[in-house]
Amino acid sequence: MAKTVEEIRAVNAQGKYQPNWESLSRMPVPAWFKQAKFGIFTHWGLYTVPEYSNEWYSRNMYIKGMPAYEHHIKTYGPQKDFGYKDFIPLFTAKKFDPQAWVALFKRAGAKYYFPVAEHHDGFQMYKSDLSHWNAAEMGPKRDLLGELRQAALGVGLHFCTSNHRAEHWWFMGHGKQFDSDVKEPLQKGDFYWPAMPEPDNQDLYSTPYPTKEYLEDWLQRVCELIDNYRPEMLYFDWWIQHEAFKPYVKEMTAYYYNRAAEWGTPVGICYKYDALAWGDGIPDVERGGFEQQKPFYWQTDTAIANNSWCYTDSLDYKGTNELLISLLDAVSKNGNLLLNVGPRADGSIAPKDRQILEEIGDWLAVNGEGIYGSTCWKLFGEGPTNIKEGMFQDLSGMHYGPKDIRYTANNGSVYAYLLSPAGASEATLTAFREFDEHDQPAFHAPIKRVEQLGVGPVSWYIDKAGLKVELQPNADNRPIGLKIMVE
Known part of the structure; x- marks a missing residue:
């Protein structure tokens, strides 16, 4: 020493x-x-x-x-x-x-x-x-x-x-x-x-x-x-x-x-x-991120509340879905999420913090296979909603919808995460649309099977609009993970 x-x-x-x-x-x-x-x-x-x-x-x-x-x-x-x-x-x-x-x-x-x-x-x-x-x-x-x-x-x-x-x-x-x-x-x-x-x-x-x-x-x-x-x-x-x-x-x-x-x-x-x-x-x-994938590895750190990094009696808590979207957005762009929790002075962890952490854990237990050990894919995602690049650009106030998707790749499969499915019974992934030499999609290969994580195989087909996937809606509008397996 x-x-x-x-x-x-x-x-x-x-x-x-x-x-x-x-x-x-x-x-x-x-x-x-x-x-x-x-x-x-x-x-x-x-x-x-x-x-x-x-x-x-x-x-x-x-x-x-x-x-x-x-x-x-x-x-x-x-x-x-x-x-x-x-x-x-x-x-x-x-x-x-x-x-x-x-x-x-x-x-x-x-x-x-x-x-x-x-x-x-x-x-x-x-x-x-x-x-x-x-x-x-x-x-x-x-x-x-x-x-x-x-x-x-x-x-x-x-x-x-x-x-x-x-x-x-x-x-x-x-x-x-x-x-x-x-x-x-x-x-x-x-x-x-x-x-x-x-x-x-x-x-x-x-x-x-x-x-x-x-x-x-x-x-x-x-x-x-x-x-x-x-x-x-x-x-x-x-x-x-x-x-x-x-x-x-x-x-x-x-x-x-x-x-x-x-x-x-x-x-x-x-x-x-x-x-x-x-x-x-x-x-x-x-409290931010990047608009696009990066060739370098990076991390975003954010807090479970909008207004403090430590515990206070007036925390403005973020929702579990917002934090999951932060994780998915970072991972799809070649980064990590470091999530801050503020224990109380006596060493206890407040019930709300505990609840949010447990809800994140429940979601990852089902959907983590496209997160842990993954890499970014050709595209980070698709849809109209995206974070502004830089620090202090947290997602609070942003409104993600069923068309906002983030992609990862792991073990030979592509994973598509619908950030805010809003009860939708079908998803359209435009990156997988029918091949057209004048409008080539990001993906062009035979698909073996599509699974909804936590559910199993789901029906799908491809047309000019994209890969159409039948969904089983989940509770609390949590992000839905799809596993796209190739032949």
């Missing part, structure tokens, strides 16, 4: 991967990740204690005029008397059962699991030698990440983790603007340190520029996670794209890839925007 920056650099000096983009681009996307398709993300930490607004409570409670600022004073008192750190004793996780969590995630059909190890608030959910502000020493006094890792591996889930420490450079800075418990002098090791003024957080060159001391601390924290928990994949939020992080991101990536080579474990890094050079990791699209 490397505990110092010098030791980290010594590992890299002797390793296969060097801290430059050319060397790091030689790490392939793990085969298990391409096979898995569906993972679960959890945002859980001190910010869940107030159950208010969202996971940025620790920032917003120190900004005058923000609803969280007023809520905090009304509920807990002035910030100088009850600050964010005072949530730590209230974060007891008394109902936390890691085996129950991962059993639910496996029941939902997930193949990998991404708990957040440290969010922007700076409280580590794991045992650390670098800071005493962690769950093993304070609050629940348990190595929460370690327990989740053991439980996940115990049921066959790939264990991954997420680090959002980069944004802590400025996340608590507003607390210095009035009489609060965020006070100077702040030194390395303090919970709120460094609490710098918040920049335009999309400015790649913003000042005040992160210091060497802070950047080295970030590097050490991530490498500690790598060594102690051996995640099969890492995820970072957007601010590591800042210019100051670039050399440290390269060092961290090389260290991770070199350690993974020692373990004999295929790993990867999910990143947003262009925080890593192209080909050095896996692009992640937050």
Whole structure:
């Protein structure tokens, strides 16, 4: 285990991967990740204690005029008397059962699991030698990440983790603007340190520029996670794209890839925007996706609710069908879905979250053969409705209908998923229409059989409009999967 920056650099000096983009681009996307398709993300930490607004409570409670600022004073008192750190004793996780969590995630059909190890608030959910502000020493006094890792591996889930420490450079800075418990002098090791003024957080060159001391601390924290928990994949939020992080991101990536080579474990890094050079990791699209198939592998992450990544008392939940459509849309375009759930502060998972996860699992148990291990087909799909490309383009508000179809391919068959069948008794797949040399369809080969997943063989025929398939309508307007088998 490397505990110092010098030791980290010594590992890299002797390793296969060097801290430059050319060397790091030689790490392939793990085969298990391409096979898995569906993972679960959890945002859980001190910010869940107030159950208010969202996971940025620790920032917003120190900004005058923000609803969280007023809520905090009304509920807990002035910030100088009850600050964010005072949530730590209230974060007891008394109902936390890691085996129950991962059993639910496996029941939902997930193949990998991404708990957040440290969010922007700076409280580590794991045992650390670098800071005493962690769950093993304070609050629940348990190595929460370690327990989740053991439980996940115990049921066959790939264990991954997420680090959002980069944004802590400025996340608590507003607390210095009035009489609060965020006070100077702040030194390395303090919970709120460094609490710098918040920049335009999309400015790649913003000042005040992160210091060497802070950047080295970030590097050490991530490498500690790598060594102690051996995640099969890492995820970072957007601010590591800042210019100051670039050399440290390269060092961290090389260290991770070199350690993974020692373990004999295929790993990867999910990143947003262009925080890593192209080909050095896996692009992640937050709450969004792409309009067309992509030649590169990617992931979308979204939450079970529209308005928060953590549990609150006012969640605007998405419907199960919307989440299934998100999964199908991503897989048809060469991507994965990472779905976030927010456990409550006591460690329990709310009934609505549980219900949605179980409904997803029920659907995947019937329809998963065209998902797991699949590849994209010639066409991602057909129909009038499609997501707009980019981040923050969630499906909420979009109206899919019986003509909206997504395709995958697996084990020699083509799978067609009707996203919103709306009780239709017949489907028309225009990609399989009769061959015409002046209007050639995407598919032109003898078809052996067509099956509706969960039902069995169904009647079908082909005409100039397309492949006409007789359907058995399902409950709740769930997407219908069709398996098209060729001779």
